[in-house]
Structures are given as structure tokens and as C-alpha cells.
Amino acid sequence: RQMCIRDRKNELETNHAEVGCWLASTWDLPEPLTAAIGCHHNICEAPDKELVAIINFADYLAKVKGIGAPGSFEEPELSKDVWELLSIEKSDLPELVATINQEIEAASSWIDAVD
Numbered sequence: 001r002q003m004c005i006r007d008r009k010n011e012l013e014t015n016h017a018e019v020g021c022w023l024a025s026t027w028d029l030p031e032p033l034t035a036a037i038g039c040h041h042n043i044c045e046a047p048d049k050e051l052v053a054i055i056n057f058a059d060y061l062a063k064v065k066g067i068g069a070p071g072s073f074e075e076p077e078l079s080k081d082v083w084e085l086l087s088i089e090k091s092d093l094p095e096l097v098a099t100i101n102q103e104i105e106a107a108s109s110w111i112d113a114v115d
Helices: 005-012 016-026 031-038 049-064 080-086 090-114
Strands: none
Touching: 016 031, 031 049, 049 080, 049 090
């Protein structure tokens, strides 16, 4: 059964943002990145709103590509804050996704060549 974020929070008494923040701190990642990971679902609380917007946008693009969030059937969405903070228009998405596809193909080719 697919559990929603609220169910996970209640059952585990934590969520993936808190776990990610703890891991980032444990791994001595820079504080701005650690803080952004910890509040990546709430831009309003973020000390570096642009960094959180970048994380949200990367997550959004991964979901558009079908990467991550297994079992989720929801259409990926971004808040208008993210679009505004990053000065990106929805009309830019096809070009961005095409560029991502090219980068994935290039990385895959490189990995295949190394193997």
C-alpha cells in the first residue's frame, strides 16, 4: 500500500527531509546545503530560497522523467515561487527536458565505455 508523507511522518516520527538533513550534517556537507535539504518542502522557511528552489526544480524534473517517487501517480507540480525564483517559464520545459535527455545519453555512453 502506498503511504502518504503524513502517514510516514506519523509512523516513523520523521520524514525524508529530516533524515536528509541529518545525513547531510553527518556527512559534513556545507550548512547552506544541509539547511536547504531540511526545508526543501517549505521555501518560506528556507534561509536560501534560491537553493531550495533549485532542489525543488531538480526533483520536479526527475519526476517528469519518471525517476524517483516510486508508486506515486500524481502529476508533478511546482509552486509558483519556484518558477519565479528561478526565472523559468513552463514554456522552457521542452528544451530543458531535451537537454537533460542529451546529458543522460552522454553520461550513459561514457559509463558504457568505462565498463
